[in-house]
Amino acid sequence: MTLHLSFLIVALACCFAPGAAVASQALASDLGCYNCHGNPPRKKAPTFADLARTYAPAGQDAASQKKLADKLRDGSIFSHIDAHERLSPEVAERLVRWISEGAK
Numbered sequence: 001m002t003l004h005l006s007f008l009i010v011a012l013a014c015c016f017a018p019g020a021a022v023a024s025q026a027l028a029s030d031l032g033c034y035n036c037h038g039n040p041p042r043k044k045a046p047t048f049a050d051l052a053r054t055y056a057p058a059g060q061d062a063a064s065q066k067k068l069a070d071k072l073r074d075g076s077i078f079s080h081i082d083a084h085e086r087l088s089p090e091v092a093e094r095l096v097r098w099i100s101e102g103a104k
């Protein structure tokens, strides 16, 4: 838990700093996203490279990113993924922004 918090603080503190992408990748890794979205991905999960291509149009558009983040946290009748649903709005938006910028 302490580890999670420290990543969160790093990730939120440095939003526009050059290290932001690296911090977001560390955050995604810490949150277990790569367990399913790694390479090879688990079951029907898309890789982050796939997601980056899909999310690229949301690139610099904060409103689109917010929509995608909300959609991720909400899930759907067909898909309940705890790792998505327990994200805070801020962290979800941060990860979506990172994905739309290439997820690297």
Ligand code: HEC
Binding pocket: 028, 031, 032, 033, 034, 035, 036, 037, 042, 044, 045, 046, 051, 068, 071, 072, 079, 080, 081, 083, 084, 087, 095, 099
């Ligand atoms: C237990 C496996 C699992 C974990 C852990 C997981 N995901 Fe996913 N994720 C999936 C699957 C499966 C899909 C595709 C089906 C769906 O959209 O529900 C998906 C879809 C997505 C999508 C696309 C949603 C859309 O439809 O636009 C994004 C973005 C995403 N995941 C991000 C993340 C992030 C960020 C994390 C870490 C916080 C994460 N995932 C953790 C399994 C997982």
